[in-house]
Amino acid sequence: MTQTAAASNVTPLKPAQPAEAPASARVVALPTPKKPFFGPRMKTRAMDAAATFIPPLLTVGALLLFWEVLCSSPTSSLPSPSRVVTDTWELIANPFYDNGGNDKGLGWQLYASLKRVALGYALAAVVGIGLGALVGASTWAMRGLDPVFQVLRTIPPLAWLPLSLAAFRDGEPSAIFVIFITAIWPVIINTAVGIRNIPQDYKNVAEVLRLNPIEYFSKIMLPAAAPYIFTGLRIGIGLSWLAIVAAEMLIGGVGIGFFIWDAWNSSRISDIILALVYVGAVGFVLDRIVALIAVAVTRGTANA
Amino acid sequence: MTKPFLKIEHVDKSFSRGAMTNEVLKDVSLEVAEGEFISIIGHSGCGKSTLLNIVAGLTKATKGVVFLQDKVVDEPGPDRAVVFQNHSLLPWLTCYENVALAVDKVFGKTKSKAERHDWTMHKLKLVHMEHAKDRRPSEISGGMKQRIGIARALAMQPKVLLLDEPFGALDALTRTHLQDQVMQIQTELNNTVLMITHDVDEAVLLSDRIVMMTNGPSARIGEVLEVPLERPRNRLELVSDRAYIAARAAVLKFLYERHRFVEAA
Numbered sequence: 001m002t003q004t005a006a007a008s009n010v011t012p013l014k015p016a017q018p019a020e021a022p023a024s025a026r027v028v029a030l031p032t033p034k035k036p037f038f039g040p041r042m043k044t045r046a047m048d049a050a051a052t053f054i055p056p057l058l059t060v061g062a063l064l065l066f067w068e069v070l071c072s073s074p075t076s077s078l079p080s081p082s083r084v085v086t087d088t089w090e091l092i093a094n095p096f097y098d099n100g101g102n103d104k105g106l107g108w109q110l111y112a113s114l115k116r117v118a119l120g121y122a123l124a125a126v127v128g129i130g131l132g133a134l135v136g137a138s139t140w141a142m143r144g145l146d147p148v149f150q151v152l153r154t155i156p157p158l159a160w161l162p163l164s165l166a167a168f169r170d171g172e173p174s175a176i177f178v179i180f181i182t183a184i185w186p187v188i189i190n191t192a193v194g195i196r197n198i199p200q201d202y203k204n205v206a207e208v209l210r211l212n213p214i215e216y217f218s219k220i221m222l223p224a225a226a227p228y229i230f231t232g233l234r235i236g237i238g239l240s241w242l243a244i245v246a247a248e249m250l251i252g253g254v255g256i257g258f259f260i261w262d263a264w265n266s267s268r269i270s271d272i273i274l275a276l277v278y279v280g281a282v283g284f285v286l287d288r289i290v291a292l293i294a295v296a297v298t299r300g301t302a303n304a
Numbered sequence: 305m306t307k308p309f310l311k312i313e314h315v316d317k318s319f320s321r322g323a324m325t326n327e328v329l330k331d332v333s334l335e336v337a338e339g340e341f342i343s344i345i346g347h348s349g350c351g352k353s354t355l356l357n358i359v360a361g362l363t364k365a366t367k368g369v370v371f372l373q374d375k376v377v378d379e380p381g382p383d384r385a386v387v388f389q390n391h392s393l394l395p396w397l398t399c400y401e402n403v404a405l406a407v408d409k410v411f412g413k414t415k416s417k418a419e420r421h422d423w424t425m426h427k428l429k430l431v432h433m434e435h436a437k438d439r440r441p442s443e444i445s446g447g448m449k450q451r452i453g454i455a456r457a458l459a460m461q462p463k464v465l466l467l468d469e470p471f472g473a474l475d476a477l478t479r480t481h482l483q484d485q486v487m488q489i490q491t492e493l494n495n496t497v498l499m500i501t502h503d504v505d506e507a508v509l510l511s512d513r514i515v516m517m518t519n520g521p522s523a524r525i526g527e528v529l530e531v532p533l534e535r536p537r538n539r540l541e542l543v544s545d546r547a548y549i550a551a552r553a554a555v556l557k558f559l560y561e562r563h564r565f566v567e568a569a
Binding site: 199201202204205207208209210211215219220223224226298299 | 360361362379380381382384385386388390392394396405406409410440460
């Protein structure tokens with residue numbers, strides 16, 4: 001019976017609970033703290049957004065106001081922004097109408113131009129990266145081709161148009177060729193520079209690992225030169241969009257360039273202004289798209 | 305006597321530019337046994353990196369031959385993995401992918417995909433970097449980058465590990481830490497190592513033999529010093545060890561008394 005003896009020696013710390021303890025306790029609901037409508041995190045995010053968007057909005061507002069004041073007199077040669085909106089409301093509201101022929105909404109006009117740019121630019125990107133890789137990797141290719149490129153790239157895009165019209169005998173491929181020949185030079189030159197600048201360290205790694213030429217191209221050369229290549233691609237897309245408007249003015253048909261020329265011939269100045277706004281917006285979006293692809297592909301080593 | 309594992313025989317190296325010929329190495333011969341840790345020490349510009357590059361196969365010797373297991377070395381290869389001074393990790397790959405690139409290339413045919421993954425992870429664990437496997441080189445510190453560089457080299461399971469001033473660009477604390485890690489890895493794997501350094505303590509602490517090079521141009525091997533210290537070595541205990549002090553003094557004497565770097569003065 002040592003257990004009971006031991007038990008009697010121990011002083012209980014707490015008196016044993018009485019069996020019939022009153023088990024009634026009221027649950028008091030604490031008042032939930034009032035959540036502010038904008039949490040602190042939301043607030044900083046809103047502040048950031050404001051800091052990003054308010055300055056450009058102010059600038060645009062000021063420019064529009066300036067323009068409005070400048071062109072408000074009834075004798076002014078150019079319409080004021082408010083006039084532009086009222087004049088072109090039909091076009092703004094119906095971007096995708098189609099009355100046959102060239103009488104199409106601005107959406108279709110832009111679509112036609114974008115299609116030409118997409119084709120010419122895609123060709124320029126593929127051929128440009130290929131040629132750039134060749135010029136960057138081989139000294140002899142560089143010696144042979146670089147002087148030719150340096151001369152050809154200074155030829156203005158539109159100067160190619162008569163020649164390509166003569167060669168293709170059709171407006172559509174000629175326009176695409178003009179885009180191609182405009183966009184290809186920055187792609188070639190930047191790719192070549194990127195490949196020539198691959199650090200010796202990476203080449204040493206490739207040599208120690210005994211990468212074969214195909215592995216070297218895909219695992220070292222392309223990723224190492226990717227930031228440069230995308231710089232070229234970004235300049236290229238900008239130039240293509242510049243060139244397409246000019247080329248379309250000359251070849252006619254559907255397309256934002258000819259739309260502008262047509263509007264000028266029928267003195268629809270407001271339509272021209274609206275088209276210019278669209279051209280600028282599309283050019284901006286194209287540039288951002290290539291930049292975002294660059295960031296995604298190079299995993300952040302290229303600048304957005 | 306056993307046959308040397310790695311043998312450098314009468315290697316000369318000169319770079320010529322037009323009519324100017326600059327002789328960097330003159331008649332360098334060295335025999336390295338398997339599992340030996342050799343340090344090559346000398347002043348800057350004495351051609352020790354050139355010697356390492358010749359062994360790596362990245363540079364061709366003007367005269368002379370390098371044999372590895374009786375085979376002539378004439379091109380780079382994964383049997384002579386290099387840890388570069390500036391780590392040379394590919395910045396667009398994660399740490400894991402950097403090591404995996406080497407593993408896939410070297411063991412692509414002999415190991416299955418799962419085995420290669422395990423092998424890669426094992427090497428990352430060996431340098432205590434498995435926690436950072438999905439990070440990019442730009443997101444980790446210099447010491448960590450060098451550890452990944454070491455993991456990549458070890459992952460090739462090289463016959464000879466070539467270290468080109470591996471800790472030169474690191475701060476003193478990180479350097480001691482990495483030296484301890486290299487020593488520990490060395491006791492585990494018993495690699496044959498050729499390391500370039502200009503740090504006397506590092507050379508004495510890590511190596512079995514120290515090869516001291518004279519100043520260039522026409523640098524030669526001036527002296528080879530055996531380091532008679534038991535392994536495993538402990539940095540703190542060695543500070544007062546007589547053999548350690550003697551070895552250190554010998555190297556210092558060679559470098560600063562007999563072959564002072566004149567241009568640096």
